Amino acid sequence: MATPFTGPNADRTRRWLPLATLVILMVVVGVMQPTFLYPATLLQLASDTAVLFILAAGVTFVIMLGGIDLSLQSMASLASVVVALTVAQLGYGSFVLAIGIGAVAGLLSGLAHVKLKVPSFITTLAISGVLFSTALVISGERSITLGEADRNYQAWITGSFFGIPGVIIIGFVVFVLASVLQSRTPFGRYIAAIGAGEPAAYASGVRVSRYKVYAFILSSTLAALAGVVLAGRLASGSPTLAAEMLLPSIAAVVVGGTAITGGVGSIWQTLVGSLIISVVRIGMTFLGVNIFAQNIVFGTVLIVAVAITIDRSKIPIVK
Amino acid sequence: MTIAAAPYALSLVNVNKRFPGVHALKDVTIHIRPGEVVGLVGENGAGKSTVMKILSGVYQPDSGEIEIGGKAVSLASAYDANTKGIGMVFQEQSLLLNLTVGENIYLGNEAQFTRFGIVNWRDLYAAAKRQLAKVHVDIDPRSLAEDLDFATRQMVELAKALTLEDQVGGGHLVILLDEPTSVLERAEIDILFARVRALKARASFVFVSHRLDEVLELSDRIYVMKDGAVVADLPAAEANIPALHQLMVGRSLQAEYYREPLQRPYRDEVVLEAKGLSLAGGFTGVDFMLHRGEILGIAGVVGSGREELTRTLAGFAPHDGGQLIVGGREVHITDPAVAVDLGLAYVPRERRLEGLVLFLSVAANVTLADLQRLTSYGLIKVAEEKRLVKTWIERLNIKTPSVNTLCLNLSGGNQQKVVLAKWLNTKAQILILDHPTRGLDVGAKEEVYEIVRAITAEGIAIIVTSDTLEETIGLSHTVLVMRDGEVRFSTDAQPGHKPRQVDLIQHMV
Missing domain, CATH: 3.40.50.300 (P-loop containing nucleotide triphosphate hydrolases)
Known part of the structure; x- marks a missing residue:
């Protein structure tokens, strides 16, 4: 049976489906609510997407490897707490500290994965618990609001440059760097090769373990950056600040067309996926869907997207 | 009835x-x-x-x-x-x-x-x-x-x-x-x-x-x-x-099939030497020398230790006894990456698993083992990569619609040529061919033999294990026969001195 997802043009369908979905969604929401397509609303959409995209961009590398990083939201929350607690003393150094903790957490997840040969969903789930508890303990289990004086340090996030919000610029810089890394460097090529055929990559002399660890460091570091940005936008740090972001982040990667089984994908696709998630979120708000019910939709979308992006004729057994 | x-x-x-x-x-x-x-x-x-x-x-x-x-x-x-x-x-x-x-x-x-x-x-x-x-x-x-x-x-x-x-x-x-x-x-x-x-x-x-x-x-x-x-x-x-x-x-050995007239004498320079090389559970006390331009065939039945020996040389199972000398230096190949750095290339038996990343393009596969050399300021030189891959496609006569075609879509013979191109591109001086013609039809086999002759003439040394004795004898300058993890017999196999299969079989079983 040749459906659009199994027939001869399946690969092309898969490649363009996410972008087509985004355009259709924007048109649908725009028709329902014409103000949606005003520049101001679109800038707001981009700002709202930035944090999600930064999280999703990092985990894209891990997913392309064929792994997963479940510690994203805990890492982002912990980073927000670290910033909130230390920005008064360390100033800009608090951002460096928070992001540095992200790198270390990623290193630990990665090492546990490759050295102890523990599946990444377990190592990152475990690290996630460690990070979450750490955030609870150091924050005293509460949300910490940034003081007036501390907010000056957040200007690069909350301010605007030539009318463009800082958060969009940060997201754009992450997009450019991650895109180059993924599509133009040996690192990006190796990640795709490992995800698509680890034994062949290994036999070709690719230092598989090393590049896997790099991918986890990158994922966790970008999660910490996302936490820093989120702390700036919300002017607070909290152990649950990014609590509902894991599912949308992974959904964004997969909706964009990156295969959960590894090997296939790109940062560009993750950007499209992130925008789809944002537009769906805003569309649901317009439709009056309870904000707490949104993960019902994202959960469903995730499963449908995985079902569409996996070419099961090539993968007989899925565990 | x-x-x-x-x-x-x-x-x-x-x-x-x-x-x-x-x-x-x-x-x-x-x-x-x-x-x-x-x-x-x-x-x-x-x-x-x-x-x-x-x-x-x-x-x-x-x-x-x-x-x-x-x-x-x-x-x-x-x-x-x-x-x-x-x-x-x-x-x-x-x-x-x-x-x-x-x-x-x-x-x-x-x-x-x-x-x-x-x-x-x-x-x-x-x-x-x-x-x-x-x-x-x-x-x-x-x-x-x-x-x-x-x-x-x-x-x-x-x-x-x-x-x-x-x-x-x-x-x-x-x-x-x-x-x-x-x-x-x-x-x-x-x-x-x-x-x-x-x-x-x-x-x-x-x-x-x-x-x-x-x-x-x-x-x-x-x-x-x-x-x-x-x-x-x-x-x-x-x-x-x-x-x-x-x-x-079936047929008696066909010299033409293995391009014997193209077989050149090997040179004196030793590129790889094993002295008492051992691997627990695999092989013991293996001695041999590999020279520039030489094809060394290893014969043996399943369990003879020859498969383990090739895996050791390729870095999958580091030896635990004896010495391995590559380019005059004692080495311990702990990882395929170490082998690649030493100029050893491994063409695996499991072509679709270890030879190629099937879901990557021809270009990405050809350059996979030597990507660092194609970068400047950390970025892959995409145009140069494409040009390089095209020259390999021409040199080895790889039949592919484009450099961006997934290797999945190539025939077995062309897949094998992509694997060979990958290693020749690294300028590897020693090729380990693990059942290089397995699953290939006669025409594709002949093309592989042709390439093997051409690269040995340039001085590349080859260690080969084959599916058939006929191929081992036809290709090799020297044949080792392994049995129960030991080298039991070694013979010259240059044109004019090719051993008969029965000469080898008696040492195999």
């Missing part, structure tokens, strides 16, 4: 099977009479395993008939073959080691012991005990499969195959034995053979083995296969090892 007039228990009639680029079976006709042990011999790639897979329902023939008791049937799956009375005992033992013997014997057939979804274990184990008695194995069916030795596991598999008797309602069974002796000791083999003979009243057998002596010993009749076709059908009593071997190889 003579035996010949009785209906055959199982037949293949004019069966053809093609895979992309390979005509694997050509009009194969094989008959198995009730109570008969039929031996099936041939070199690797001759079509034995394809026949076994068709008989066991794993593959379906493209044309031709499968007949049971003279009636045409189709075998849609292994399960379907089972229900029609065809059982299997495979080389890769198929018992689930974490289950008990009884659970294994009735795996998938528990329904007969099940009431309201609950298995009556006492009945199941009692029945398992009766099955084990058929093969004279006295073990507790509640013991775990992993606690049994290989020989007993083999017997359990046989007992499992015999449960099909109940399913086919007393009909005749055919049991496929695919390399059942490869992990057994001689005494265990004797027991297995005795059981098989004793079971001839209940079942027919098809026996595949690399060991011709065993085939002669056990079989009533022997089919010889070569290049996908049956070339002989003879009673075991009239056969002997040299005759079988002659039939398997």
Whole structure:
């Protein structure tokens, strides 16, 4: 049976489906609510997407490897707490500290994965618990609001440059760097090769373990950056600040067309996926869907997207 | 009524099977009479395993008939073959080691012991005990499969195959034995053979083995296969090892086929030397020298240690004794990446698993092992990569629609050329060819030989293990014969001094 997802043009369908979905969604929401397509609303959409995209961009590398990083939201929350607690003393150094903790957490997840040969969903789930508890303990289990004086340090996030919000610029810089890394460097090529055929990559002399660890460091570091940005936008740090972001982040990667089984994908696709998630979120708000019910939709979308992006004729057994 | 007039228990009639680029079976006709042990011999790639897979329902023939008791049937799956009375005992033992013997014997057939979804274990184990008695194995069916030795596991598999008797309602069974002796000791083999003979009243057998002596010993009749076709059908009593071997190889060595006129003498410079090289469980005390431009063939049967030796040189299993000297320096190849850095390249037997990343493009595969050299300021020079890959496509005559085509979509021969291009692109000076022509058709093989001759003329040294002795002898300057983990024989094999296959076989088995 040749459906659009199994027939001869399946690969092309898969490649363009996410972008087509985004355009259709924007048109649908725009028709329902014409103000949606005003520049101001679109800038707001981009700002709202930035944090999600930064999280999703990092985990894209891990997913392309064929792994997963479940510690994203805990890492982002912990980073927000670290910033909130230390920005008064360390100033800009608090951002460096928070992001540095992200790198270390990623290193630990990665090492546990490759050295102890523990599946990444377990190592990152475990690290996630460690990070979450750490955030609870150091924050005293509460949300910490940034003081007036501390907010000056957040200007690069909350301010605007030539009318463009800082958060969009940060997201754009992450997009450019991650895109180059993924599509133009040996690192990006190796990640795709490992995800698509680890034994062949290994036999070709690719230092598989090393590049896997790099991918986890990158994922966790970008999660910490996302936490820093989120702390700036919300002017607070909290152990649950990014609590509902894991599912949308992974959904964004997969909706964009990156295969959960590894090997296939790109940062560009993750950007499209992130925008789809944002537009769906805003569309649901317009439709009056309870904000707490949104993960019902994202959960469903995730499963449908995985079902569409996996070419099961090539993968007989899925565990 | 003579035996010949009785209906055959199982037949293949004019069966053809093609895979992309390979005509694997050509009009194969094989008959198995009730109570008969039929031996099936041939070199690797001759079509034995394809026949076994068709008989066991794993593959379906493209044309031709499968007949049971003279009636045409189709075998849609292994399960379907089972229900029609065809059982299997495979080389890769198929018992689930974490289950008990009884659970294994009735795996998938528990329904007969099940009431309201609950298995009556006492009945199941009692029945398992009766099955084990058929093969004279006295073990507790509640013991775990992993606690049994290989020989007993083999017997359990046989007992499992015999449960099909109940399913086919007393009909005749055919049991496929695919390399059942490869992990057994001689005494265990004797027991297995005795059981098989004793079971001839209940079942027919098809026996595949690399060991011709065993085939002669056990079989009533022997089919010889070569290049996908049956070339002989003879009673075991009239056969002997040299005759079988002659039939398997067919033609006498064709010098032209292996491009022997292009074979140049190797140079004096030693590029790799093994001194007493050992690997626990693999090989011991291996000595050899590899020179620039030399092709060193390693012959040996499964278990001779030659596969482990190539894996050690490629970095998958670092040696734990002796010395390995590459380019004058003692080395320890702890990882394939170390091998690559030393200029050693490995063309693996599992081309689609270890040779290529099937889901990456031709270009990405060709440059995968040497990407760092193609970068400036950390970025891949995409235009230069494309240009480089195009020159390789031209030089090795790789047939691909574009440099961006996924390797998945290339034929086996072109895939192998991509693997070769990848390594030649690294400027590797030593190539380890692990069964380099496996699964390739004749034309693709010749192209590989052509490339091998061209690169050795440039000074690249090659270590090759082949599917056939013919290929080993045809390609090599020097041939080592390994057996039981040791080098037992070494001979010059330059044009004019090529050894005969029998000269090597006597040291192999």
